[in-house]
Amino acid sequence: MELIREPDVAVNGDTPTMRLFSLLERIAAKDQLVSLQSLVEETGLPKPTLHRMLQQLEGAGLLIRQPDGRHYGTGQRLRRLAENLLLNATHHGARHAVLRHLVDELGESCNVTTLSGNEVVYLDRVETPEPLRFYLRPGSRVPIHSSASGKLILSQMSPAQRRKLLAHAPLKQYTPKTVTDLDALEEEFVRIRRDGFALDDEEYLPGLVCVAVLVPYATGRSNLCVAVQAPVMRLTPDKALQALPALQRAAEAISRIDAEGAPESTDSISS
Template sequence: MAAEERIPTNLRMLLILEVVGNSDTPLTPTEINAKLGLPKQTVHRLCSTLEAEGFLTRSTDGKRLCPARRLMDMSAGLVQSNRDQIIRHQVLENVARQVREAVNYVVPQETGMHYLDRVDTDWAFRIQLPVGTNVPFHCTASGKTYMASLPPSARKAFVMGLDLSPRTDKTHTSALTLLEELALTRKRGYAIDNEEFMDGMVALAVPVTDPQGRYIASLAMHGPSPRVTPESAIAERSILLGGAEQLQSILFG
């Protein structure tokens, strides 16, 4: 199989930019291709496109390519984004120090709630849900926080389309009871998972919103039920709400 067939079309330009960005000196298309193994004419064509679009520019000899303003601006944006991620993680660290349990930054995806960032507890007895974990909507505090943020009609339609399979004997398997809890969650501003996702785990989550109050993510804490009860988790909600306000400031300045 030819190299051009092995590398998806939408990745070829990114790979060229990656090679140029990682080089200390400008490169000719032939030198770029030495690292990629694409057909010569393909690399020359893609390099010409990237040059025409302002991502690459010619060096003084007119033969070699180096980053142009548009690529430099994109790189600066990525650095800025990474800075925001670092600051976001520091907010999670601060919240975790205060509640002394695992704290998670969770966002909705098509397959469930996705753990985007996490700070673990220093307790020896803890529950491992690493970054990258996907958990259900209907039986987690973060998922219920997201669903509660939806307008009532959209919320009902969303719940009616869920697979409400039980994870424990406390999981909501009725759309009606889940919708009742989501209405309460919306009113009080936080969600509780009382061993609904996992036996022996209790969690609390609050929404992170934009300045207009629109949901962006869930900020959650969880711990083992011998150490964390729904009541003790609720007692920590002001700490999570403070963290959510800090995250809003970071995300929206």
């Protein structure tokens, strides 16, 4: 899986507000922290102008300055805005229809997830009709290191990025199968990146098995996953692998929906 460089976003606009917004777009498109000097070199804007813009965004809670005083990252207010947009856009829309079709096909609970900070957020979910199930609603959060979606998203990062993120995440031992050793996790990330899917084999909740795939995007690294999960008595790790073709079809359907911005018939998902 090749990582694609994020597209450049020009810092321009007809009003000061739109110029601030375009700077925010540029920063949000990066997978690393930015500094005043790096933005000066990238944009060609005067340093005093950029410094003032960064101060305004920081004051609004949209950016946060790092402890070194030189680097900036996205703030909690901006991340919450992104989560709310995704949550509200998917609950009754075309993505939800894809999930419903996927649950009909697999017979188990399915969800769409994304990374937020050092946690995985459930953006949308459709429950199985089976009476025995693990109930998680949209907006629920699970640990990054013990979830299939979290490990899948982490596998796209460089080893240095992963270790930096995991070093600040509480690598709690949730079950006897939870992996908390960074070296062991790194070996698993290599395997996940090679194979294109990730398993949660009772690593977060005893008796729960989950398999996830990425929603593919041609414009850059994906931060969206589709997953199915069920009690181990119905979904063993071996059986979970049999669900991969259906998961991949659903992921591709969601990718097309997001790219086109239009609903898609669920009939095409099973083709």
